[in-house]
Amino acid sequence: MRPTLARRLLAGLATATLAVGAAGCGDDGDRSTDAEGRIINVFSGANAGFVPNFNPFSQNSVAGTMSVLYEPLLYFNGARVDDVQPLLATEYRFADDGRRLDLTIREGVRWSDGKPFSAEDVAFTFNLLRDHPKINQNGLPIVEAVAADPTHASITFSQGVYTRLNLIAGRIWIVPKHIWSTVADPAAFTNSKPVGTGAFTLASFSQQNYVFERNPNYWEAGKPKIRGLRFHQFASADSAIAALAAGQIDWAGSFIADIDKQYVSKDPEHNRYINESQLYLTNLIPNLDRAPFDSVAVRRAISLALDRAQIIKLAFSGYGREASPAQLPRPLWDDYIKPEYQDRKLEFDPARAEQTLRADGWAKGADGIYAKAGRRLSFTVKVVQGYNDYISALQIMTQSLKAVGIEMKTQEVSFTAFSTDQQTGDFEMIITNLYSEGTAYSWYSRAFSSKRTAPLGQQAGSNYGRFRDPGVDAALAAIESTPPEARDAIREQLFKIQDVIVERLPYIPLQQSASLIEYRTEHIGNFPTEENHYALTTPYNGPDMGIVAKNLTPAG
Incomplete structure (x- = not known):
């Protein structure tokens, strides 16, 4: 989570009414009705122009770096209490009064460059945090991480960390040892060619938009169902909301006054929203x-x-x-x-x-x-x-x-x-x-x-x-x-x-507080709902964003 006030900037929470016109988003290929061949259009917050930074340890990384490209060990569902799901780790166990965390690492995972993922990468990531305090943003008291074999890792801490399990296993993004071991300063590294275990990989980047496309090496069979996501740059929430109402954005998180009139009524069949009111x-x-x-x-x-x-x-x-x-x-x-x-x-x-x-x-x-x-x-x-x-x-x-x-x-x-x-x-x-x-x-x-x-x-x-x-x-x-x-x-x-x-x-x-999340169901289905809250719907926060992205399906 970023600092307290930052989510208001990311979500474009300046009160806005809809403009008459809207900037165009996407090309004709992106408007395909075939969701599996479709790149959905996303607005993650007002921005003067994207700066290429895919470092999962940086607070300045672009939206989607965490959980879309890189994954944690476990997923802690922000929409449900005590809902913890396996990701790169399949089991965990505390020992030594909470000063050691033993992990069973998932087999059969590959990095997006095709190389095998193992417990060595997990141990390397936590030792990297220990050795570089600038990227250890949560101040985890790491003593040492070791890999006993390809599927078992242990992390020892200088004090009990029972209450930090979410930060340790749910908010640390595992990086490949074969790439990051050569990085001199991981805090300053912008990681222009990211290699992760996530469901998507970087396809293109510009100041106006960047695209993530389906990772052909992804470990979870049958996912993702969509081709990819295109993140769009808008200088203000007003112009983004106008594009949203015009059907040119598929997924956004913006405050819209009188949302039923200003957004839903523009396309009652497909324009939907959810109020994620449990965040703030x-x-x-x-x-x-x-x-x-x-x-x-x-x-x-x-x-x-x-x-x-x-x-x-x-x-x-x-x-x-x-x-x-x-x-x-x-x-x-x-x-x-x-x-x-x-x-x-x-x-x-x-x-x-x-x-x-x-x-x-x-x-x-x-x-x-x-x-x-x-x-x-x-x-x-x-x-x-x-x-x-x-x-x-x-x-x-x-x-x-x-x-x-x-x-x-x-x-x-x-x-x-x-x-x-x-x-x-x-x-x-x-x-x-x-x-x-x-x-x-x-x-x-x-x-x-x-x-x-x-x-x-x-x-x-x-x-x-x-x-x-x-x-x-x-x-x-x-x-x-x-x-x-x-x-x-x-x-x-x-x-x-x-x-x-x-x-x-x-x-x-x-x-x-309200956190309004808007989405369109014309071509895409399986967004979280109040009835099926399998993740928070926010298009700007990891890890939930990556969970949603990989679970989206063709509509109908």
Whole structure:
């Protein structure tokens, strides 16, 4: 997963209405009704022009590098909890209290250049990460990886890694030793001629588009069914959405206001979409190291003053859903939410918001704003310029808070400035998304672990609000030493964390965010649906993107 805000850039989430015309996409061959001979057209995010980078360890690699060209050991389905499937590894087992991971490697796999794949490639990849910290982006504590024979590899770590199985086996893309062993600097390598085990290979590349075509050496019999994918460059989401509505794009992930009218109605028979609403939680994140947000009463009063149903309807086009106070997406994670919190909603009670402030010693001034010890209850929220849905939400919240005697102001800053300020704590409050690496532990570790934060002025890893609680840290540590199959024990610790979150309200949840994914069924079938959610449908994230691509079929 890329940084928190990057998915909004990748998905082209500037609010847009459809243009009348559309840029052409694809040639006549791409419009073939024969899906097996068809290259489908994909939009993975607004881009001024593609830069050739197929390095699976680089955050600047082009969409599809991860999981379309290169594969991990296991697939962790982002759309289903505890759905782990074999890919390049067929079995795994932890040993030595989680400090060793033993893997059985799939037989019969070949690299796209025809050379055999083996456990040697797996061991080489993890030792490459160990020896080059710049590409070890998840900070995996690798000691050594060895191949016992062509189908068995073991990776040892300096500490238990039970909670990092997804990052180790699901988010590390295995590369061929016979090519990468000659690469002097794997962090800087752009890998212009990629050789992977994925279902597709690179066929052509330009600044305007690049094409992946079917890998004839792919290990999974009968897949892929389609000939390939062409990724198109659009400078703005508006022009891409216009091409989508005109039937010139087959698969995209863009925010479209009033999507049924602006997209589905253009071709009701074939234009489809799915709302992948389990990926992100939109929050107001107060800086807990700064007054007045060190007060639970102030945070609770702000929360009580917000009409989330109105915010979702007016600012987010009704696509989002109300967030759980337990800060896990529902219903996906219901099995890991304490029963008493599963159906609990965040209250909207303006009168109680004011009562909460008065009980905490705040008194309303002549200007209608509460004050305490000479300080007015006034603060500024930083937001990225151009994030129109966020900006609209803040406008609505400003009026709601003013009605209960709280003054909120908005400051729009560049993406770069926002990213820096959130890491260093140079803000009173920000609005942003929380996300995870696919586990309930990750949701809480990223947002609430004291290990993920830092003093003001220093860069925090992901706990930007500077939340610290010894009980939460202890529960996270207990999960870290618990094997993943011990789910009841893990739940017990998660419930302890939820008790703290609900009571202390460190962040102020706004919504379970929408991620709209559009696709056309005129020539292509078997996209994931709510009924058959075999993967996330996102056309910009691995590993799900590669799983979807290799499972697409001719329509009908």
